[in-house]
Every structure is written in C-alpha cells, then in structure tokens.
Amino acid sequence: MNAPLPSTLRFDIQGLAKAIAHCHASDALRCQLSQPNWEILASYMQPFALNSGQVLMEQGAQDRTLYFIESGTLSVHYQDEKSRVRMAMVGAGSVVGEGAFFSHMPRSATVQASTACKLWCLTATRFLELANRHSPIALELTMAMGAVMAKRLYNRPKRVAVT
Template sequence: MEFNDLVHAIQTLNAEDAFRPRLTLDQWRVISPYLTRHDIRAGDLLIKQGDTDRTMYFLGQGSLQVFVTGGPPGSNRIAILRAGSVVGEPGLFGDGPRMANVEAMTPCAVWALRGPRLEELAARSPALALELLRAAGGVMSMRMRNNMVRQVPFT
C-alpha cells in the first residue's frame, strides 16, 4: 500500500466519525515523513486498554475492532473501523491510559503518528500540525458523543 492510497481512503471514508482534515495532497506529502507504516496480522492488538502512549493511527487497509475488557456482557464491542479511519486519537491530547483495545480483524496497514513526531511537525509546519489536531479532536468529539448516547462507560 502506498501513502497516496492512505490519503485516498481518508478522503473517501463515508462514516459519521470520519477524520476530515482540510489538507491538500501536497500538504499530506509534507506530513508523510512524520508517519511510520506498520503491517499487522489479523488477531493482533494494535492498542491495549490501559497502556499509555501518545500515538494516533491511520488505517490504510483492513478493518479493526474496538472493544473494552470488563463491563457487562454484550457491552464490550464499541466499533468496527474501516480503511480511512483513525484510532488512538486521544493519545495525541494526553498521557492517560488507553480506554479500549483495538484489534485487527483482517490483515491491516496502519500509519502511526507518534506524539514526539507531531511535536516535530508542529515546530516545522505549525499550520499542518494544528489541522491534524483539529480533525483528530473532531473525531474524538463525535465518538464521545456517540458513546454517551449509547451509554458506553468510560474507564
């Protein structure tokens, strides 16, 4: 999978919680060196509930499921994410523990934006970093609103 395929997936995802930065392809190309690509196998955990790290992932290919451990039966699965989605966006805003697990349902290609790399981008291209944070905050806000409507507990 090429980086342009990731950008296309992000731009064409039709989901209520889609990541919608106002970026051109040239601006994405400036951002691309700050991301690292990872291929993960079906069944592998991308994010483990309770861990702390400051990474947001862009899903370029495959599907992920988001679920929590513990809680009442049947309330574990929170979401299924398709190519073009982001996950782990709260990690860019704080150092707290991860609120859920994220597991690959199929083989996936993800692109990681780690907190220190975002800080480097902010120093070199503050407008681009701000746009990424604005869009990530929009995703986080929509997901929080949806979870409150469904009464999914936050831990």
C-alpha cells in the same frame, strides 16, 4: 506488533489520503490537506501492516501514538470493572488513539485487527516536531482528530472507539 511486510505490499501516503477522502463513516477523519502537505506528513509517520487478529494496543497501556487506517478494519474492545465488554469497529479513512494522544492518559480499550490492515503511525514526539516545523499541517490534523473524538463521544456505541 508489526507484521512482516509481504514483498507485494507497498505503502504510499496517497493511499491513506484517498481512504480518508472516500470514507463516509460518521467518525471519518476529515483532513483538508494538499498533496504536498500529505507528502510532508508522510515523512513524520511510519507505515506498517497488521494481520487479522494481531493486537495494535492494549487497554491500560501508556502510549500516545496515533494510528491512521489506510485499509482494513480494527475492532475496539473495552472491558469495565464488572467484566462487561463493549465493542466498536473502525475502518479505513479513520484514526484510533486520539483519546490517549490528547489526554495523556492510559489507553481506554484494546484494539486489534479484524482484517489485514495497512496503518500509518504518528508518535507524540514526531507530532511535536511536525507542529514546530509545519504548524498548519499539525493544526489541521488536530482539528480533524478533535472532530473524530467529538463525534465518537456523542455517539454512545462509538464511545468505546476513543482510545
């Protein structure tokens, strides 16, 4: 899943914060966190890279990890029982994985990198630790992710992106 990180690739939570602040997509993650709060959040997340074509998650997988996109583009593919495929694109400043995170159900789609991506992941266990220690940050994330999911569910072409 994770790509080896080139020596020139550096991760800084402020890169993710800037991507979120500058994203104008309809399903952008709208977090109102201060710089110190971003630093706290970073201590609960793991940064990693994906190369173009690498799969992030598989439809049907039992996983509740959230993925925040700092840079790059992910394609989301859903295949129904009649083998019809629906697709959505999700870019920097957004999140994937909120559907399984909230529902505790299997992944509803397959997600792979369309371009090289820098991502940050937050597991359900680490989120619970964050909620116990820094509840205002966890509440802000929960509200922002709920808004992303609601916007995607309302927009028929973006529904597939609720993973």
